[in-house]
Amino acid sequence: MTTLHRDPIEAAHQNWVEHGWAGAADGMVAITSLMRAQQIALARVEAVLKPMGVTFSRYELLMLLVFSKRGALPMSVVSSRLQVHQSSVTNAVDRLEGAGLVSRLPHPEDRRATLVEITQAGRSLAAEATDRLNAEVFGDLGLSDDDITDLVRILTTMRRSAGDF
Amino acid sequence: MTTLHRDPIEAAHQNWVEHGWAGAADGMVAITSLMRAQQIALARVEAVLKPMGVTFSRYELLMLLVFSKRGALPMSVVSSRLQVHQSSVTNAVDRLEGAGLVSRLPHPEDRRATLVEITQAGRSLAAEATDRLNAEVFGDLGLSDDDITDLVRILTTMRRSAGDF
DNA sequence: GTCCATTAGTTGGATGTCATAGCATTCAGG
DNA sequence: CCTGAATGCTATGACATCCAACTAATGGAC
Numbered sequence: 595m596t597t598l599h600r601d602p603i604e605a606a607h608q609n610w611v612e613h614g615w616a617g618a619a620d621g622m623v624a625i626t627s628l629m630r631a632q633q634i635a636l637a638r639v640e641a642v643l644k645p646m647g648v649t650f651s652r653y654e655l656l657m658l659l660v661f662s663k664r665g666a667l668p669m670s671v672v673s674s675r676l677q678v679h680q681s682s683v684t685n686a687v688d689r690l691e692g693a694g695l696v697s698r699l700p701h702p703e704d705r706r707a708t709l710v711e712i713t714q715a716g717r718s719l720a721a722e723a724t725d726r727l728n729a730e731v732f733g734d735l736g737l738s739d740d741d742i743t744d745l746v747r748i749l750t751t752m753r754r755s756a757g758d759f
Numbered sequence: 760m761t762t763l764h765r766d767p768i769e770a771a772h773q774n775w776v777e778h779g780w781a782g783a784a785d786g787m788v789a790i791t792s793l794m795r796a797q798q799i800a801l802a803r804v805e806a807v808l809k810p811m812g813v814t815f816s817r818y819e820l821l822m823l824l825v826f827s828k829r830g831a832l833p834m835s836v837v838s839s840r841l842q843v844h845q846s847s848v849t850n851a852v853d854r855l856e857g858a859g860l861v862s863r864l865p866h867p868e869d870r871r872a873t874l875v876e877i878t879q880a881g882r883s884l885a886a887e888a889t890d891r892l893n894a895e896v897f898g899d900l901g902l903s904d905d906d907i908t909d910l911v912r913i914l915t916t917m918r919r920s921a922g923d924f
Numbered sequence: 925g926t927c928c929a930t931t932a933g934t935t936g937g938a939t940g941t942c943a944t945a946g947c948a949t950t951c952a953g954g
Numbered sequence: 955c956c957t958g959a960a961t962g963c964t965a966t967g968a969c970a971t972c973c974a975a976c977t978a979a980t981g982g983a984c
Contacts, residue, residue, distance in 0.1 A: 601915070601924040602840055609826045615889065621897030624907050625800050627914040630842065632797035633941095634921045635790050640942095651970065661774045670932060675767055677795065679972055684934055686970085706932045706979045724780065732786030736920025741913045742789050748906045748913075749792040750766070755901025756799045759766040816940065835962060844942055849964055851940085871949045871962045 603627055638731050646723055647693065651678070652686050653727075656695060656720040659712035666711035668701060677758075695719060768792055800896075807891050811884060812858065816843070817851050818892075821860060821885040824877035831876035833866060842923075860884060 603626050610619035639650050648656070658675055659665055667675075673683045687710050690696040695716035701707035712720070735742065753759065768791050775784035804815050813821070823840055824830055832840075838848045852875050855861040860881035866872035877885070900907065918924065 601918075602842070603915075603918075606822075606826075615893055618893035618897040620904070620907050620911070621900050622893070624900060624902070624911050625804065625897060627911050627918070628793070628797050628800055630923065631914040631917050632793050633842070634918060634923060635793055637942095638921070639790065649969070657771075661771075668932080673932095677767075677798070678970090680933065681935080681973085682971055688934095689969090701932095704932080704980075708933065728780055728783035728787070732783040732790060735786050735789060736917055737789070737913060739785070741916060742785050744909055745913045746785070746789050746792050748902060748910045749796040750768070751906060752796050752901055753766075753768075753792070753799060756803070758795065758799060814939070833962080838962095843940090845963065846943085846965080847941055853964095854939085866962090869950075869962080873963065 603630065635731075635735075639727065642726050642730050643723055646719060646726075648690075648695075648719065648723065651676075651682070652690055652695075653720070653723055655683070655686050655690065655710075656712060656716055657724070659696065659710065660717060660720050664711075665717075666699065666709045668704075668707045668709055670707065672710060690716070768795065803896050804892065807895050808888055811888055811891075813855075813860075813884065813888065816841075816847070817855055817860075818885070818888055820848070820851050820855065820875075821877060821881055822889070824861065824875065825882060825885050829876075830882075831864065831874045833869075833872045833874055835872065837875060855881070 603623055606626060607619050607623045610616070610622055615622075636650060643650060643653055654676055655672060658672060659667060669680065669683050669687065672687075673680045676683070687696060687698065690710075691698060695713055697711050697713055699709040699711050701709050737745065768788055771791060772784050772788045775781070775787055780787075801815060808815060808818055819841055820837060823837060824832060834845065834848050834852065837852075838845045841848070852861060852863065855875075856863060860878055862876050862878055864874040864876050866874050902910065
């Protein structure tokens with residue numbers, strides 16, 4: 595057995611066990627791995643999107659509009675679908691609107707609400723960004739098909755257990 | 760088979776396939792699931808830590824010091840172990856120092872460097888926070904032991920593939 | 925009909941991350 | 955030695971997220 599653990603997470607597991615927290619060590623490692631893997635994945639995605647002038651959160655918002663029937667949704671719907679705070683949507687739409695990728699429109703039936711509509715430029719950029727992400731990130735995660743299937747299944751279990759859907 | 764898919768991620772998978780991106784759909788779902796699961800896990804952890812006056816990133820820094828032999832490490836070491844930018848460490852140490860949980864000390868051998876040392880108050884808070892996290896989060900992720908094992912294995916594969924360690 | 929709770933969105937403040945630039949110190953090469 | 959490259963840390967700015975407070979509009983209760 596090797597005593598050299600280069601992986602900081604494996605080292606943390608050892609520390610947890612040595613301090614008498616063996617019962618929670620696996621859960622701690624799972625959470626820590628999740629955080630770190632997300633950090634890495636996000637960095638890869640952002641690296642692809644940065645040259646195009648958008649961030650991942652703005653890309654997500656664009657894709658949500660692309661998949662909507664009319665290319666437009668109320669801010670509140672965007673917020674609930676993306677699972678982010680209302681004010682985060684306000685922020686993202688401000689920037690996307692400034693870049694000409696979406697437009698704000700008054701809701702025809704509810705004067706409180708605002709519709710966000712994707713522009714032609716927004717659709718073009720979203721299509722191009724998706725092609726690049728599919729090719730450079732989503733298509734090559736460094737995992738086998740079985741691992742990807744298992745990963746999604748386990749994370750889905752975890753999300754459902756937390757009441758995500 | 761149900762046609763009602765409440766899970767936004769499952770809905771996104773359908774959209775990806777319908778737009779001819781079936782080849783990358785599984786990878787996209789994996790990344791999206793990862794992002795969302797991390798968001799949920801972080802929220803759970805922060806909810807436990809918030810009443811104690813610390814955030815997860817500051818907690819991680821404290822635990823790193825707890826596990827160090829002398830309870831003190833150079834800023835640069837903290838940065839590399841936690842895998843965050845130097846300036847993020849400066850920020851976190853500023854706040855921890857303000858709360859009396861760590862102290863900055865001049866490095867005895869290298870006047871460029873600064874040691875971060877955990878205080879007694881820092882150790883107490885870290886111990887208390889760990890007990891709560893172990894009990895309320897790490898010990899109950901809503902996953903079976905086998906799922907946790909598989910999750911960690913897959914995420915480790917992914918991290919290693921990305922050159923994380 | 926009128927009043928109040930709810931909903932929609934924005935604004936401002938706090939926190940965290942990264943990138944870049946700048947200052948101080950260390951270390952190596954000539 | 956002495957100069958230039960590399961290292962350690964901090965300051966500033968750009969983004970994203972959340973929360974709390976505030977404005978505006980809707981809609982139900984009476």
